[in-house]
Amino acid sequence: MTEEENGTSEGEEGKAPTEEAPRIGVFVCDCGLNIAGSVDTQSVADYAGTLPDVVWAGRQKYTCSDPGQMLIEDMIEEHDLNRVVVASCSPRLHEPTFRGTVERAGMNKYQFEMANIREHCSWIHLYDKEGGTDKAKDLVRMAVAKVRLLEPQEETKVRVETTALVIGGGVAGIQAALDLADSGFKVHVVEKEPSIGGKMAQIDKTFPTMDCSICILAPKMSEAGNHPNITLHTYSEVQSIDGYIGNFTAKILHKARYVTTDCTSCGDCADACEQLAPNEFDIGLATRKAIYIPFAQAVPSQYIIDMNTCLGTEPIACGKCKDACEREAVDLEMNDEVVEIDVGTVIVATGVDVYDATAIPEYHYGEYPDVITTMEFERLVNAGGPTSGHLVRPSNMKTPKTVAFIQCVGSRSLKNGHPYCSNVCCMNTIKDSLLIREHYGRDLKIDVYYMDIRAFGKGFEDLYNRSKAEGVRFIRGIPASITEVPDNHDLRIVVEDTSLGRVLTRDYEMVVLSVGMEAAHDAEKVQHLLTLSRTSDGFFLEAHPKLKPVDAPTQGVFLCGCAEGPKDIKDSVTQASAAAARAGILMGAGEVTVEAITAVVDEDLCTSCGLCAKVCPYHAIEVDTKAKTPAHVIEAACAGCGTCAAECAFGAIHQRHFTDQQIEGQIDQATASKAEDLVLTFACNWCSYAGADFAGVSRMQMPPAARVIRTMCSGRISVDFVLRAFANGAPTVLVSGCHLTDCHYINANQQTLKRVEKLWKRFDKWGIRKERLALAWVSAAEGAKFQETITKMSEIAKTVTAKEIKETKDIIARNYKFKAEKMARARAKKAGADPGAANKAKAKAKNGT
């Protein structure tokens, strides 16, 4: 299929993309055997040399290496190249590298394009060298088509606000805040609980050093509380975050505490209060008053009233606390308030929640009093806990003589809880076993039931050995059930000792369930606040698992602590410092360059209809539909999703670096593919393209059917693009993007959904098989979904006959007018209402320049 047949234009009024003729260099990378192992790179390079405007093509072992980059620079100089294609890995990995290379050689870095023949080709077609090689050639041809039309761009710089927002005040959030504050940046810490400190404040001792947890945390908490650069927002929630890297605006809800900062935490109010509630900090093992301080070391050291327990704000109802407070710090009239802050960077340190063991019926947690969880154990052995550190059975308040620990409760399970290892439970149990030894000696018998002991960290194996030397028995086998012995509350465990193959029935006075971690229950809310992604486990996804482990996919946002995955205190603190450093780099520079991919209006063609402004998620387009003034893009506010360009029916607004002509160039080359099961795939940069990359990295094999065209957002995919692909003869088209609530451009992918649904309706009406156009929401973590979708679509593509394709072409030709045609007519009209000119423009459009 060529341009002549589909009646749409490639060049805008024949305007050359740049003044000079394209001179393209193509560099095909072996990537050792990563690509060359399953793609014949030499034949790809030879083929590239035959493409129009390609003046140099060759292959190299490692293009990203110094010699590889040097070759690019040399060839640019030697052959006077003005455009470069590198066919190697994902642009998400190396585009910045090669942009730097071509820039050094004096080229504009926007006249560079990558063909992803590794993640999207060699790695997913390991056993199909022929199919893989053909596909690689197609991908190179598509990249060459795009690069021919790429224009040089100038990047703009955006100021970065030198204030950071840290969401979550656990040990990770505290560390990140302190590091940034010490570097001279202002920091706002938002914590939903009345005090900062997080889970670490509840733990008795830490492994492997057996330090007292609160003793090492409290100084950090108070430092954060007193630091001149840190503002704490406790008992608060982030309501919304708008803006972009360097320029976020966050709305923070301060929930009413009913106690002012005049509070000296003397406790007179609580003494007077008669209303009781379970103490959350002690996991309900003790009570607190309605007016309370969460724990002795709380920061801020300020009481709070729990209105669900309090008799009410009417002083007439009770008001004892108010009367008792000499400082008059109790303010029953206090209201929630919302404050707005401007920040340049955001650190997400929202932590984890603990697995709820009641989900495993055979362990009877919550039913048998002496079956407890690790967190309850921590409070029971803690001197500040409900029993002043005496380990007692909840059933009779006596010290147990036998204790069993059961590992992996809610972890490593495909059935109960979560498939992942929670990372800390083995060492935590080993530490707990030694705590018991320390307090009660060898008379208290301890058995640990496990399937694998993971003692992988510094000093961990030592601690494990110490526990064994102390006579703690480690039995390899996961108990099948716990039953209570009638009368005495003893707990009977039935388990196979797998190393002996013997089934044991043992009675214990206390059983501790070593429960795992799970993603914070409000993680979804935080995810939507910042348009982050989460893995199937529920934890936040990093921009790159190895090389950008604390960067979120959203620029200017960083992750640390358990929000990113289960980890111990040391790792949380390490990661927090890393996140602070990453945020500090941005704020230290004070400005950041933004990609030159914003939208531009062609005032000649604009009819002031206002559609672009309507679909823009950022309100970055101003247009007066009444006064009929052309639309105007506020560049600083434009995030570069391209939804406006897809929506405009007249081609009057385009996205720089992702113009209609450039993308249509890719479409035309993709549909020229010989693959009979072709799945022309549109993928958004943040989720679905990354998901396809993830499939590649995971070596998920699929048929070589997909030809992926990357846009920043699926909102860029216009009806024109899809129909052009079908008019060109594509058997199937896949439009993919982020899940609806996870769009990186607020909600631009809602437009994607609307457009595809509209197309399906038309297909119904026109008699084109609907399943030939698919819409898939693929997150960056859903490589498997991408694999599944492509495999399925490839099967559908095989069922599309040549006759059907021909019919589709005819239907579209009869029923649809492409934008380019309309543009040509509009231009001709403006040019002077000369019918000859209109025809000429139309003819030009047909031929494609």
Add this chain to the structure above:
Amino acid sequence: MFKYGISGFESGHYMGESVYKPDNTFPQQIVERGGTTLLRCFQCGTCTGSCPSGRQTAFRIRKLIRWAQLGIADKVLASEDLWMCTTCYTCQERCPRGVEITDIVMTMRNLAVEAGYMQEAHVRIGGFLAKTGHLLPLKEPMMKARKSLGLDETPPTVLANKKNQELVLNIIKETGFTDLVKKGGK
């Protein structure tokens, strides 16, 4: 060294003694016949702990799964243990890895019978089925008992209908069951 085979290892020797010869195709056979979850097992023992049969006998369902994973086919197929499972599904219900243990036991029983390891009782009862189309033979006391209750001596099943009996026997024969029973057990 003691080598097990699951993917291309040869049978090994341990302290000079020949040990089981692994059949690398065995786990694959189980997978292909529906036991796709077999290879997920990580031997935590939740199954054995849950097993009512194992509490009374030496049957260790975890070990049976292990032999199967390792491809020690003889150890599984010729094993009495294979028939000790009561198919109560408790292990399958509790397995943290989602291994379909009970279903895999059924698959392995089918493989055992195909390999000629049919239990004596099964040969007997299967013989009745192949001969009469009825699992239990109709004997004198039963006939008497029926008569005393005012019922026909012969129950209204294939036993009372020669034509239908022939049809059923034909089905049993065509499906290969008759031959299977004739082959019997080792």
